[in-house]
Amino acid sequence: MMREEMRMVELKRYVEEEDQRLDIVDLSGMSLDSLPKPCLNLTAICKLNLSNNNLQNVNVNVHVQSIPESLTARLLNVVALDVHSNQLKFLPNSIGCLSKLKTLNVSGNLLRSLPKTIENCRSLEELNANFNILTKLPESIGFDLIYMKKLSVNSNKLVFLPQSITHLTYLRLLDARLNCLRALPDDLQNLINLQVLNVSQNFQYLQNLPYSIGLLVSLVELDVSYNKITALPHSIGCMKKLQKLSVEGNLLVSPPAEVFEQGLHAVKEYLGGKMNSPQKKRSWVGKLVKYGTLNGNMMRGGSGHGERQGFIISMDGLASPRYTGMFSPRRFFSPGRYSTR
Structure with missing residues (x-):
């Protein structure tokens, strides 16, 4: 009986230690212009918040970054990454290494595009890229990020949404207001779980809606x-x-x-x-x-x-x-x- 109790105690301790190995790191609002050299196990981080700092790309030509490629590549267990409200002009290509990433918030930066490698973040469910200066999204984003549920790209300079977006069959919310959209993709009827669609305030650019917009079976709100x-x-x-x-x-x-x-x-x-x-x-x-x-x-x-x-x-x-x-x-x-x- 004593031996069985000891085994249970050891098992409980192991479970508690395992839970503690996955950490939440919050460095938001600390006026950081670069990240300090890591003093902790990056592979243990499950949530990393770097929002509301002064992180910026110092020299794009030589790829001097305030978010180093090597750092991002080691965040192997991160499920939520928040870098909103900084001064980033691009994201590291190594962001594609984040195979477990589910939530990514890059809003309020100076991004003109997203790295093509983001398509490798195949667990991604929520992407917030509002308030940047994006002119386009990766062409095959809808073929690879198939589990996406929320896509927010409002307040950018997007002219078109890639046709591949119509393959996001899990998508529930698409917010593309305050852009320069000339048209919406055909085959919108494939978005069978879409509940909210907002393409308002594209002003003089958006003149027509595709016929397939009337074939969205789950839509509750349309703006x-x-x-x-x-x-x-x-x-x-x-x-x-x-x-x-x-x-x-x-x-x-x-x-x-x-x-x-x-x-x-x-x-x-x-x-x-x-x-x-x-x-x-x-x-x-x-x-x-x-x-x-x-x-x-x-x-x-x-x-x-x-x-x-x-x-x-x-x-x-x-x-x-x-x-x-x-x-x-x-x-x-x-x-x-x-x-x-």
């Missing part, structure tokens, strides 16, 4: 306000879960202002009617076939959640609630003009 959009895609009439639509600050002609004044239900009904018109019906069916949203099972429509969440297009035909079962729950969603609920 396309303060752009130069004149018409919303008719596919918005099929957005079953959409609860908030913000499109103020545009030059919308369709739907007209009087429809928006009646709320989101009226917007969906109006666009559904346009989609269901004889001129549009054939092309609409073609879109559904192309995106694989038609199936052979007919079900009763209606969500039972009232106007806000129900499938509220009221006219007979393809878009009627009677036929909502024809739309696979892997596609649907879109925007509006005034903020409507």
